[in-house]
Amino acid sequence: MSAMHVNVERDRCCSSGQCVMTVPEIFEQDDQDGLVRVLLSAVPAPRFADVRLAAELCPGGAITVTEDDGAGTAA
Amino acid sequence: MSTPTAPVTMIPARHDTACPFAPPPAYTEAASTGPVSRAELPDGSPCWLVTGYQEVRTVLSDRRFSADARRPAFPFLTEGRRELVAANPSFLRLDDPEHARLRRMVTGDFLVKRVEEMRPGIQQIVDEALDRMIARGGPAGPADLVADFALPVPSLVICLLLGVPYEDREEFQANSRLLLTTEADDRDVARAQEELLDYLGRLAERKRTEPGEDILSRLATREDLTLREIASTGVLLLVAGHETTANMIGLSTALLLRHPEQVARLADPAAVPGAVEELLRLLTIVHTGVPRLAVEDVELGGTLIRAGDGVMAMLSTANRDDGLFGTEGHLGVDEVDLDREARRHVSFGFGVHQCLGQPLARAELQIALATLFRRLPGLRLAVPEEELEFRTEALIYGLGSLPVRW
Numbered sequence: 001m002s003a004m005h006v007n008v009e010r011d012r013c014c015s016s017g018q019c020v021m022t023v024p025e026i027f028e029q030d031d032q033d034g035l036v037r038v039l040l041s042a043v044p045a046p047r048f049a050d051v052r053l054a055a056e057l058c059p060g061g062a063i064t065v066t067e068d069d070g071a072g073t074a075a
Numbered sequence: 076m077s078t079p080t081a082p083v084t085m086i087p088a089r090h091d092t093a094c095p096f097a098p099p100p101a102y103t104e105a106a107s108t109g110p111v112s113r114a115e116l117p118d119g120s121p122c123w124l125v126t127g128y129q130e131v132r133t134v135l136s137d138r139r140f141s142a143d144a145r146r147p148a149f150p151f152l153t154e155g156r157r158e159l160v161a162a163n164p165s166f167l168r169l170d171d172p173e174h175a176r177l178r179r180m181v182t183g184d185f186l187v188k189r190v191e192e193m194r195p196g197i198q199q200i201v202d203e204a205l206d207r208m209i210a211r212g213g214p215a216g217p218a219d220l221v222a223d224f225a226l227p228v229p230s231l232v233i234c235l236l237l238g239v240p241y242e243d244r245e246e247f248q249a250n251s252r253l254l255l256t257t258e259a260d261d262r263d264v265a266r267a268q269e270e271l272l273d274y275l276g277r278l279a280e281r282k283r284t285e286p287g288e289d290i291l292s293r294l295a296t297r298e299d300l301t302l303r304e305i306a307s308t309g310v311l312l313l314v315a316g317h318e319t320t321a322n323m324i325g326l327s328t329a330l331l332l333r334h335p336e337q338v339a340r341l342a343d344p345a346a347v348p349g350a351v352e353e354l355l356r357l358l359t360i361v362h363t364g365v366p367r368l369a370v371e372d373v374e375l376g377g378t379l380i381r382a383g384d385g386v387m388a389m390l391s392t393a394n395r396d397d398g399l400f401g402t403e404g405h406l407g408v409d410e411v412d413l414d415r416e417a418r419r420h421v422s423f424g425f426g427v428h429q430c431l432g433q434p435l436a437r438a439e440l441q442i443a444l445a446t447l448f449r450r451l452p453g454l455r456l457a458v459p460e461e462e463l464e465f466r467t468e469a470l471i472y473g474l475g476s477l478p479v480r481w
Contacts, residue, residue, distance in 0.1 A: 014175075014178065014182075014426075014429065015178075015179075015182035015185070015186065016423075016430070016431075016433060017185070017186065017433065018429075018433075020187040020188075021187055021434065024187075029187060029188065031183075033183075034179065034182035034183045034186055053419075057418065057419065059136065059424070059425050059426050059429035060136075060426070060427050061136060
């Protein structure tokens, strides 16, 4: 089973909203400070591609995606 | 380093009137020679033209490139602008932490969920603008789609958000255009900026005692902001909030009228967001490039850029990267293909300065274009396309007017 985990560095977030528009199930913007929050850090398989795209589109480079192919190696 | 014989692109380059929807050919030609090439600013100083997709993203997101326009040698299209920006830098032209401090005071107003809540209000503004245009133009037109629709919709939305009276639009729209043209006299541009700053400053002062439910009121009642900072942020939001979206609505309409087969895609609500991304990609209204100054030596696309060198990041050529957008089964990157996966475009910029209002711009474009073509299925140009006036001298590309019938 492959797995994907997503982490954010909130101080790099510039509130562009790209991640929320791309995968609203995984990311949200905090009501108080407008910065990114992760709703679900263990990403379900059908959302892998969207989360990779969200990380790529993040203008502040705030999103890190860790993928484990199931053989114990993380990429 | 480039060899002395490498071509030097003169900035700003001219558009080809035969291809009015494309960026100036000199930029696409430069892009074909490599991702980074030599260019010259109007004052004769050299700068780097960055045209490749990855390289543009690097320039706009790597802190070795500064957005602080007060730095000596920061690249400008006119000398007059250097003094103006130095005197009144909005957060668009500052680096962190100054930039983040000011930007974060307004991020809450443009969150995706805030904009989603605004959709019914935007729909109403769009419907009413169309009602007025149809009432004025009669059962079949004509009307000027720019003056009667493309400009009023985003102007009304940003006025409402900021707390600026829409009745004052003639003055702020005229001054915004002066700020965004490369051909005005420096003194006229300076006067336009002063008038806008004074206007927003006076409004903010009034809101200190009579606050409303709007952005200016909220900024005006903060104690950690000077009146000048509030006015600068207000001018940035007001100008960026209406000129950009207005030009996108006008240009998108003119482009779609050339492609009736594509217009049908807008009837499918699920296809509209993707269609708008493709229009943003192809039209990339910031044709002149985004200026930065290298503050360290950087190796970029095989070229050594020295600390102190000016750089122009060309969004329009980045958005035509064949490897990224020229996917099989779709039209070429110079053609509009509303089903293309275009979300990787950099039309809103990249890095920490990426457009703050992008969720709002997207919502306005989606609602405006889908509603326009649904309500006026017979929409067509009222003049031959060669007669359309494209604003080739503007920092934000667009149409001066768009005569239509329906």
